[in-house]
Amino acid sequence: MVIVAVCGPLSLPIAQFSRKTRVRQQATRPALLFRDDHDPARQETKRTFDRAHVLVRHKMCNPFLPQNVLDHRNQHEIVGAYEFDQFRPSRLPSRRSCRCAQPSLWSRGSEVTRERCVGIVIPLEEKAPDRLIDRLTALVAGDMALVNQTILSRTGSAVTMIPEVANHLISSGGKRLRPILTLATAGLCNYSGEGHIKLAASVEFMHTATLLHDDVVDESDMRRGKLAARMVWGNEASVLVGDFLLGQAFKMMVEVGSLPCLDVLSTAAAVIAEGEVMQLSAAKDTATTEDDYLAVIRAKTAALFAAACEVGPILAQRSKAEIAACRGFGANLGIAFQLIDDALDYGGASTKLGKNVGDDFREGKITLPVVLAFRRGEAQERDFWRRTLEKGEVADGDLGNALAIMKRHRALEDTVERARHYGAMARDSLGLFADSAWKRALLDAVEFAISRAH
Secondary structure, three states: OEOOEEEOOOOHHHHHHHHHHOOOOOOOOOEEEEOOOOOHHHOOHHHHHHOOEEEOEEEOOOOOOOOOOOOHHHOOOEEEHHHOOOOOOOOOOOOOOOOOOOOOOOOOOOOOOOOOOOOOOOEOOOOOHHHHHHHHHHHOHHHHHHHHHHHHHHOOOOOOHHHHHHHHHHOOOOOOHHHHHHHHHHHHOOOOOOHHHHHHHHHHHHHHHHHHHHHHHHOOOEEOOEEOHHHHHOHHHHHHHHHHHHHHHHHHHHHHOOHHHHHHHHHHHHHHHHHHHHHHHHOOOOOOOHHHHHHHHHHHHHHHHHHHHHHHHHHOOOOHHHHHHHHHHHHHHHHHHHHHHHHHHHHOOHHHHOOOOOHHHHOOOOOHHHHHHHHHOOHHHHHHHHHHHHOOOOOOOHHHHHHHHHHHOOHHHHHHHHHHHHHHHHHHHHHHOOOOHHHHHHHHHHHHHHHOOO
């Protein structure tokens, strides 16, 4: 949360602060500028990714009267932090307006309030996105320890290279969100058995196998912040160890003894493979539509999220409506998660992504930010996308040009906004369930998935 801007005669705390900011005591009456909860859809690209902007509301009032409250009329005004002077210049500009063309802090007194005031913006650290799933990880901590034990035991093999390659990726980090969702939805449905442990491990093995295969197909160099397995052991080993993990996943599914769960996860495995082939077909094709792309990520990403959330209520023998609700939660969360990943590939950081920023661009992948920028672009901009993505002719500075085009057409912002839409659908899916610690933690997981863009 970014809190404060204070205008008016300086009280003792502000006077102390002003020694650092060189705020001048020029205002004649106290006034406050507030900033609180905001509408992220109105944020600019830089705010979305590096917190360079703050949203503000401003109101002239006596700050010492408790009855004074926020006026929401200007709640969507957006100003860049760089647009605030830290002190009032001796010669005040005739007008300095915020982006919404509303009266600004620096409008002449006669134009707005007939007051002279100084604005200070003090950014405070916001809650880290990773902490949003603390409640969820705490709830599943005991079960997750058993899942981790199962994962380690099932990667063992007399063939030395298999555990080496598997553990290279499995031990490299990652929040294991998908198996956590399996455990959490089982908890939401009051499941009391042990089958969810092996199913959660199966889900993680399926995910790990797809990552090993993806890195070969995409020729990726990094995964989770270190060299991809294919860069260490080669493409052949990565593909074969991925196959080994899939075999182990299905073996554990059979051991659980639930045919409906086996059906859900095996179907998901087939759909994921279809999604990968669909993405391969759409690669470098700038004619890809938004509907085409959403079909790819529903198969490639959302299918495993949906299956991971569906098997818990199946084990708990819950109603068809509740099983469908959990599946819908997972599917919509998966779409939101992938859309944020797509945006982060252009506006994130390598440390957050675990891979190089711009990999999708260099690999010629058509993701939603590209689809939106291409459709909204001018002829010259479309020629740029055809040259870089279809023909693979990428020159120095082209990634920066791609980012500039996306910013011009709000492609990254609207990708994040679409993710928020699917996040809202995921939250609504859990409406059937009574309030509980499990439900609240799962709702936090939605916010975590989307807040990674901040």
